[in-house]
Amino acid sequence: MSAAFNIMTIIAVSAGAFFFFAGTIGLLRFPDTLTRLHALTKADNLGLGFVVLGLLLQAPSIRDGLKLVAVWLLVLLAGATVSQLIARIARQDGASG
Amino acid sequence: MTIASTYEVALAMIVLGLAAWIITAQKSFAAAGGFVAYGLLLPLVWVRLGGIDVALAEAAIGGGLSGVLLLGAAARLGTTETAVVAERPGVLVRLLASVLSAFIALSLAAVVLLLPDPGPTLAPAAVENSAATGLGNPVTNVLMAFRAMDTLLEKVVLLLALIGIWSLVPDRFWGGRPGMRHEADPRGVLAFLARLLPPLGIVIGLYVLWVGADHPGGAFQGGTILAAMWLLVMMAGLMDAPPISRRWLRLTLIAGPGIFLVVGLGGLWLGNAFLAYPSAYAKPLIVAIELAMTLTVAATLGLLMAGVPERRA
Numbered sequence: 001m002s003a004a005f006n007i008m009t010i011i012a013v014s015a016g017a018f019f020f021f022a023g024t025i026g027l028l029r030f031p032d033t034l035t036r037l038h039a040l041t042k043a044d045n046l047g048l049g050f051v052v053l054g055l056l057l058q059a060p061s062i063r064d065g066l067k068l069v070a071v072w073l074l075v076l077l078a079g080a081t082v083s084q085l086i087a088r089i090a091r092q093d094g095a096s097g
Numbered sequence: 098m099t100i101a102s103t104y105e106v107a108l109a110m111i112v113l114g115l116a117a118w119i120i121t122a123q124k125s126f127a128a129a130g131g132f133v134a135y136g137l138l139l140p141l142v143w144v145r146l147g148g149i150d151v152a153l154a155e156a157a158i159g160g161g162l163s164g165v166l167l168l169g170a171a172a173r174l175g176t177t178e179t180a181v182v183a184e185r186p187g188v189l190v191r192l193l194a195s196v197l198s199a200f201i202a203l204s205l206a207a208v209v210l211l212l213p214d215p216g217p218t219l220a221p222a223a224v225e226n227s228a229a230t231g232l233g234n235p236v237t238n239v240l241m242a243f244r245a246m247d248t249l250l251e252k253v254v255l256l257l258a259l260i261g262i263w264s265l266v267p268d269r270f271w272g273g274r275p276g277m278r279h280e281a282d283p284r285g286v287l288a289f290l291a292r293l294l295p296p297l298g299i300v301i302g303l304y305v306l307w308v309g310a311d312h313p314g315g316a317f318q319g320g321t322i323l324a325a326m327w328l329l330v331m332m333a334g335l336m337d338a339p340p341i342s343r344r345w346l347r348l349t350l351i352a353g354p355g356i357f358l359v360v361g362l363g364g365l366w367l368g369n370a371f372l373a374y375p376s377a378y379a380k381p382l383i384v385a386i387e388l389a390m391t392l393t394v395a396a397t398l399g400l401l402m403a404g405v406p407e408r409r410a
Contacts (some may be wrong), residue, residue, distance in 0.1 A: 074297070077290065084286040 005057045012054030019047035033090035037083045044079035048072055105145055112138050123182070125174055129167035136160025149313035150236040153305070157321035162398055165328075169404070231380035233311030240315065241383045245372045249361065252354045252390065255397050259350070263341060266406045272342030275403035281334040291333030298326035306391045310380070316353075316387040320394025327399045338403045346396065353393030357386050 019042050026039020052072040059065035115135050122128040136159035143152035174181075185191075223235050223243060230242045240248045266273075281287045302322035309315030330336045339346050360382050364373040374382050 077294070081286050081290045 009054040009057045012050045012057075016047045016050030016052075016054065019043055019050065023047060034087055037087055041079060041083055044075055048075055108138070108141055108145065112142060125171040125178060126168070129164065129171040132167055133160055133164035136164055150234070150315065150318075153313055153318045154321075157318050157325075161325060162321060162402065165402055169402075229376060229379065230374070230383060232383065234309060234313065234315075236313070237309050237315055237383075241386065242374065242379070245357075245361070249354060249357045249372070252357065252393065255394070256350060256354065259397050259400055262401060262405055266341075270406045270409060272340055273406040274340050274408045275338045275400060275406045277407060278337060279332050279334045281332070283334070288333045288335060291329045291335050295326040295330055298322055298329075302326065302391070302395075306387060309387065310384070316390040317394055320391040321398060323391065323395035324398035324402070327395060328402050331399075331403065338400075341400070341406055346400075349392055349396040350400075351393070353386070353390035356389040360386060 023039050023041075023043030026042070027036050030036045030039055049072060052068050055068055056065050059068060112135065115131060115138060119128050119131040119135060122131060137156060139159060140152035140156040143149070143155055186194075220235070223239050226243070227233070227235055227238050230238055232238050232241070302319045304319075305314040305322060306316055306319030307314075309319065331338055360374070361372040364375070365371045367375050
C-alpha cells in the first residue's frame with residue numbers, strides 16, 4: 001500500500017515539477033505580458049496542484065492534509081488576483097513588453 | 098551525492114546566483130523584485146538547516162515586508178534614477194569599494210570556517226531548561242525567557258525605526274494620515290481579495306502566534322501576517338490609514354514593549370532579577386507579552402509600510 005502511495009507521489013510531484021518547468025519556459029520565452037501570465041498560471045494551478053496532490057498521499061494526518069490543500073487554495077487566490085491586476089495594468093499601458 | 102545534498106548544492110547556487118544578479122541589476126526596481134525572490138529562497142535554506150522559526154521570520158520580514166519597502170523606495174527613485182546611474186564614481190573609488198567588499202566577504206567566510214567543529218552552542222542548555230517556562234518551543238523560550246532582554250530591545254528598535262520615519266513629516270502634516278489615500282475599484286478584484294482574505298489571515302496570524310509556544314511561530318511572524326492583512330485592506334481603499342496622532346494607535350505601538358517592561362520590572366520585585374518571571378506564572382505572562390507584542394508588531398510594521406504622513410488628519 002505504501003509503495004503504491006510512494007509511486008503515485010513520485011508521479012504527481014514529477015508532473016507538478018513538469019508544469020513548473022513549462023511555466024518557467026513560457027515566462028522566459030513568450031512574447032508579451034498576457035501570454036507570460038498565462039504560462040505562470042499553469043505553474044500555480046497545475047504545478048502546485050500536482051505537488052500538493054502528491055504530498056497529500058504522504059500527509060501524516062487529515063489535519064496536515066487540510067493544511068496542504070489550504071496552502072494550494074491560498075496560492076490560487078493570490079495568483080489569480082495578482083494576474084488580474086498585472087493584466088489590467090498591461091492592458092492600460094498597451095505595453096507589449 | 099544523495100538527492101538531499103544535490104538539492105542543497107543547487108539551492109545554494111541559486112541563492113548565490115540570484116544575489117549576484119541583484120547586485121549587478123541595472124534598474125533598482127528589478128533589483129528590488131529580485132530581492133523579494135531572494136527573501137523567499139533564503140527560507141528554504143533555513144528549513145534545510147532546521148531553523149523553521151528563522152525561515153518563517155525571513156519569509157515574512159525579508160521576502161514580504163522588506164521587499165515591499167524596497168519596491169516602494171525603487172518606485173520613488175524611478176524618476177531620478179537615470180541621472181544618478183549616469184554619474185559613475187571614479188576608478189579609484191570603485192576599486193577601493195570592491196577591495197573593501199571583498200575583504201569583508203573573505204573575513205566573514207574566514208570567521209565562519211574557523212569556528213570550532215562542533216561550534217560552541219548553548220542549545221543543549223536551552224532545551225534542558227525548557228521546563229522552567231512551560232513552553233515547548235526552545236526558540237520561543239530563548240526569545241521570551243532566556244534572552245528576553247534582546248527581544249525587548251529589538252522591539253524598541255522597531256519603534257525607533259518608526260519614529261525615524263515620522264521625524265521626516267513636514268510640520269503641517271504632523272499627526273496626519275500616512276501616505277496617499279489608495280483608490281481602487283470597489284467592485285474590482287483587489288477589493289474582492291481585501292474582503293475575502295483578512296478573515297482567514299487574521300485567524301492564521303493568531304494561530305501562528307499561538308502555536309509559537311510549542312512549535313515554530315510566534316509574535317513576530319504572527320504580527321507580520323496581521324500587518325499584511327491591514328496593508329491589504331488599506332491598499333484596496335476599503336479603509337484609510339489612521340492619523341498618527343490617534344491615542345489608540347500610540348497605545349498599540351507601545352503596548353508590546355510596555356507590558357514587557359512592566360513584567361520585567363515586576364520580575365525585579367517578585368522574582369530575583371529584571372525580566373525574571375515568577376515560575377508559577379511564566380507561561381501566562383509570556384503569552385500576555387506575546388499577545389501585546391503581536392499587536393504592536395502588526396501596527397508598527399503596517400505604519401512603517403504606510404510611510405510618512407502626507408495629508409492632514
